[in-house]
Amino acid sequence: MLDKNSHIPIYVQIEEILKQRIYLEEYKIGENIPSERELSLQFDVSRMTVRQSITNLVNSGLLYREKGRGTYVANPKLEQPLMGLTSFTEDMKARGMEPSSKVLRFEKIVPPMDIARDLLLEQGEEVFFVVRIRSANSKPMAIERTYIPAKVYPELDEKKIMGSLYALIEAKFHQKIGNAIQQMEAAIVANEDSKYLQINNTAPVLIIKRTSFLADGVPFELVRSIYRADRYKFISEIKR
């Protein structure tokens, strides 16, 4: 319980107690925690102090606030290593989660010039443009817009893209995936994407742009993946 004589500030002690309650599942993921008023009575401190503790836990991603509805326990973020060239399907399966995709768009188009350039396409060469919502255990994690040169996979169709693209390339088309170049940036979610990702239209997202190459150097995809920032954190090992 609280030690009011301690040199550790009260709001920090409350933070630790709340963390403990989350850890012990006294407060469960997705559920409301008691209101500021209730907590201030429980701890016999001012609402301001409780608010400070809650704000810190919101900022560290353990809790989230919903306007007019209260404060909830957040899902722990998935830790995604920024190392191997893995697919969404592999990543989710490795965590014991069930991946699924919803294809929102599948069409053959002439891509914008910057995309064509990155995919080393001549002017007018077509790509398959695929928009997929990627979910884990039926919860939307990311939305991906993928450009795949039509000349590399002329036999691609909407049905084949329902599962894993990388499994299709390796197991069905018997090609070896080589390497990719990625860049990541933060943004506020686009209005259209907020609906699909089921987040508020001011929520932050992480955008990864990946251009991937087959082992023989042929570019086979350019993808923009929009990840929910509240569901992901990216981890890398760095050596000296």
Ligand code: 16G
């Ligand atoms: C990942 C890749 C994406 C790739 C997809 C294939 C990132 C940032 N992006 O989402 O480039 O197209 O996996 O997944 O990791 P699939 O084999 O499940 O279709």
